[in-house]
Amino acid sequence: MDREHCGNFLRTRMKMQKGISRVLRSTKFLFGRYWEHSKAFVVLILLLNLILSAIPLIIAWTTRSFVDQLAGMTQDSSDWIPNSLFLLALCLVGFLFMQDYLSILLSYLDERKGRNLLVQTKMAVYERIGSFGGIQLFEQPAFFDLLRMVMHSAQSGHQQVFQTLLRTCRNVVLLLAFALAILSYSPLILLVIAISTLPQITNHLHSNHENKQLDSEIGPHERNAYYLEHLLTNSSTIKEILALGIGSHLRNDLQNRLLMIASFMIHSERKRLKTSTTNRVLIGIAQGLSLLIITAMVSTREIGVGDVAFLIAGSQGILSATIGILEGFSLIHSQSLYFEDYEKLVNLVDPIITGGSRKKMSGLLGEIRFEGVSFRYSTNLPWVLRDVELSIRAGESTAIVGQNGSGKSTLIRLLLRLYDPTCGTIYWDGVDVREFPVEDYRKTIGVMFQDYARYQLTVRENIGFGDIENIHEIGRISRAARLSGADNVVQGLSNNYETVLSKWNTQENGGVDISGGEWQKIALARLLMREASLYILDEPTSNLDASSETAFNKGFSENKRGKTFLISSHRLSSIMMADNVALLRDGKITDYGPPQRLLNSSELFFPLEQRESFSERTDSL
Ligand SMILES: Nc1ncnc2c1ncn2[C@@H]1O[C@H](COP(=O)(O)OP(=O)(O)O)[C@@H](O)[C@H]1O
Ligand SMILES: [Mg+2]
Incomplete structure (x- = not known):
């Protein structure tokens, strides 16, 4: 005692x-x-x-x-x-x-x-x-x-x-x-x-x-409740919630979470x-x-x-x-x-080394090389990329093709240094990319993500963000819009480039909402705004209709000369325009070569062709 x-x-x-x-x-x-x-x-x-x-x-x-x-x-x-x-x-x-x-x-x-x-x-x-x-x-x-x-x-x-x-x-x-x-x-x-x-x-x-x-x-309960409240009040999700009639299901879930929080507090x-x-x-x-x-x-x-x-x-x-x-x-x-x-x-330690030891970052002259690159999102998750060996040559366009979940977007994230490889190295003209200050490095790359952002701001800002220093250069902005096909969208807007692309984020009723495909053209214009050494496009045409896609492909063919592109796409037409195609399967590059050769030799193209013809049929409906 x-x-x-x-x-x-x-x-x-x-x-x-x-x-x-x-x-x-x-x-x-x-x-x-x-x-x-x-x-x-x-x-x-x-x-x-x-x-x-x-x-x-x-x-x-x-x-x-x-x-x-x-x-x-x-x-x-x-x-x-x-x-x-x-x-x-x-x-x-x-x-x-x-x-x-x-x-x-x-x-x-x-x-x-x-x-x-x-x-x-x-x-x-x-x-x-x-x-x-x-x-x-x-x-x-x-x-x-x-x-x-x-x-x-x-x-x-x-x-x-x-x-x-x-x-x-x-x-x-x-x-x-x-x-x-x-x-x-x-x-x-x-x-x-x-x-x-x-x-x-x-x-x-x-x-x-x-x-x-x-x-x-x-x-965790507050985080989930916050998310549910966001779902139930957000214009981009409410339409599906109404159409599917899942409102009461989500509200019940929210109520349970809120009651849980309340009971903790009362206790x-x-x-x-x-x-x-x-x-x-x-x-x-x-x-x-x-x-x-x-x-x-x-x-x-x-x-x-x-x-x-x-x-x-x-x-x-x-x-x-x-x-x-x-x-x-x-x-x-x-x-x-x-x-x-x-x-x-x-004091949180950022896993990405941002400083870099090299002062100078030059444009791409030779190639970007993935050497033995493996990656997993965390130690308790499976490997997404395994021992990837890939060369992206300057002045050429390289397409990565693979089924959903094969690791295309992950590879792009590594290239952008949003994550660093778990093993292996990515070289930029022979220099480990981790040696460059990350901000300088990213300035030389233009990217359009698969899930690009839709800024509820003006068209000018939406495109100008691609090169923030030139956000007031309306000439450059309209040129980028022309190349991406977004100029057609802008012409239909009451305030042209000053129109706010939001119904919600405006003082008066001046804002508009645009379609998914139109957003994609704006995102593409944002990418083209930048003078970059490397342009990355992750599924760039996935939301475009057939004629917009043809226009994009035409524009791409005309403009790609001398520029370095990395495109991930499941559309055969986009892949066919690339100089080289890398096939990604289960996190590994299983084939690499010009599209024509791969079209005949690789078994991966077969299901793609099927998907392509399917998407063409649905597009024409
Ligand atoms: N942030 C993440 N955390 C954990 N796993 C992820 C994350 N992002 C993607 N994955 C997983 O990595 C794999 C590859 O995804 P992704 O690179 O997006 O494929 P793709 O772009 O080829 O469709 C998928 O199995 C996916 O579930
Ligand atoms: Mg992807």
């Missing part, structure tokens, strides 16, 4: 030590941020706080003198009220006013600073995320949960904690001042209050850890209620005992009525300061758990 007690004591002590060091660390972090942002603000705030922390004691003293004078007056039984009593009453009102007004002023000042810091913190997080070279982290749910928690603490945390921190400092000053004053009357009152508050410290620490644990348990609130009740009972006992002690002191004539007023105000002051300190400590502690998330996020 003794050993058990000892163990409990040690655990509590360790918890407290850890808690205190956490609070100190986050205090340092936070003060550092405010100090960096504005030194004058911090000095002003500290000064106001110092004044504010002295006021309650002054009020208590003034009350004591006021009550004493009042008592003296009733004993004198004189009719007139002395001037000094008026003065004391005036002072009392003045101090009470100052106490309230300074609090209001402080919270305004802090709100102002907090708002600016919130923007700064959010931008720091986005900058950090933006500095990740690859997309691996974005595909991990744990990353999203972390991000959510960091944003949550950024939203409320900084400002709330700073305010609490100052209030806690104020309470410490107040507590010490009252404690010293009361000590001269009765150490017993102090002892009673101290004993009643000790168990509350561990209660607070414990519930903070539980809340943090709760947040991580709720995380936690119930625990909080229990802790708060215990804490409040302890405070009540302390208040009762203090009153008893004061009454005993009055009965033995140790103190007068003014002292009684002071002692009641003082012991109440000590209690509320202590509760304030405990709650403040608890809040800072709980936020410090979130600050740890912030640090975790800021």
Whole structure:
């Protein structure tokens, strides 16, 4: 039993030590941020706080003198009220006013600073995320949960904690001042209050850890609920939801998730209620005992009525300061758990080496070579690419063909360094691509993804994003649109290139929505906007109708000369226009050569031909 007690004591002590060091660390972090942002603000705030922390004691003293004078007056039984009593009453009102007004002023000042810091913190997080070279982290749910928690603490945390921190400092000053004053009357009152508050410290620490644990348990449910809410309100998904009549199914799912989150929260609130009740009972006992002690002191004539007023105000002051300190400590502690998330996020290691050791990145002169490239998305997933050997020669067009899931898009992601190969190397004119700074490297490549983005912005931005430095060059934008066939789309729009491609993201009803094929032409124009050493097109014609595809193929044949293309496509016509075709099967390159030779020799073309004729038949319907 003794050993058990000892163990409990040690655990509590360790918890407290850890808690205190956490609070100190986050205090340092936070003060550092405010100090960096504005030194004058911090000095002003500290000064106001110092004044504010002295006021309650002054009020208590003034009350004591006021009550004493009042008592003296009733004993004198004189009719007139002395001037000094008026003065004391005036002072009392003045101090009470100052106490309230300074609090209001402080919270305004802090709100102002907090708002600016919130923007700064959010931008720091986005900058950090933006500095990740690859997309691996974005595909991990744990990353999203972390991000959510960091944003949550950024939203409320900084400002709330700073305010609490100052209030806690104020309470410490107040507590010490009252404690010293009361000590001269009765150490017993102090002892009673101290004993009643000790168990509350561990209660607070414990519930903070539980809340943090709760947040991580709720995380996946909130993520899913958020996704379902997005599905149910998004214009691109709602049409299918209505057509398929799956709304109530999704709503049920959402309801279950929300109920799950609610039950977690209610459970936690119930625990909080229990802790708060215990804490409040302890405070009540302390208040009762203090009153008893004061009454005993009055009965033995140790103190007068003014002292009684002071002692009641003082012991109440000590209690509320202590509760304030405990709650403040608890809040800072709980936020410090979130600050740890912030640090975790800021210190996340991006698996892509972004810096590179080479300063110069030249255009492609010879070839890009995949040497023994193997890849899997994670160690517990199967290999997607296996020992890929492939050459993409400068000035030629290379097509990758393979069934769905054979790894074409993955190969493109590796080439773009959105992931790095698990084994093997990709060489750019003989240099390992990891040696180039990733931003410079990507500037030399133009890409159109299979699942390209549809920016709900103007046509000009949608195309100009292909070469952000020339986003205002309308001549270049219209040339790219002409090449991709998007100019026909633009001609039909009321504001031409300034038309917003969104029904939703406009101030007035100026936006439009366009068809899937039209979006693809815009995406293609975005790719063609860039002067690149290598153009990558992942299934570029999958959404185009037969005539648009013919136009694309014609444009491609006319423009491909001298440029380096890598195309993945299941359309035979696109493949036939390439100089070389690589067949990808189960993650391996199984054949490579000119399309004509492969058309006759490879068994892979057979099902493709079937699919082609099928798609031609459906296109002509
Ligand atoms: N982000 C990812 N995480 C895990 N597996 C993935 C991911 N993306 C694709 N895959 C898997 O990798 C394989 C190849 O996919 P992909 O390269 O998109 O094929 P393709 O473009 O040839 O259709 C598929 O089995 C797919 O399920
Ligand atoms: Mg693909």
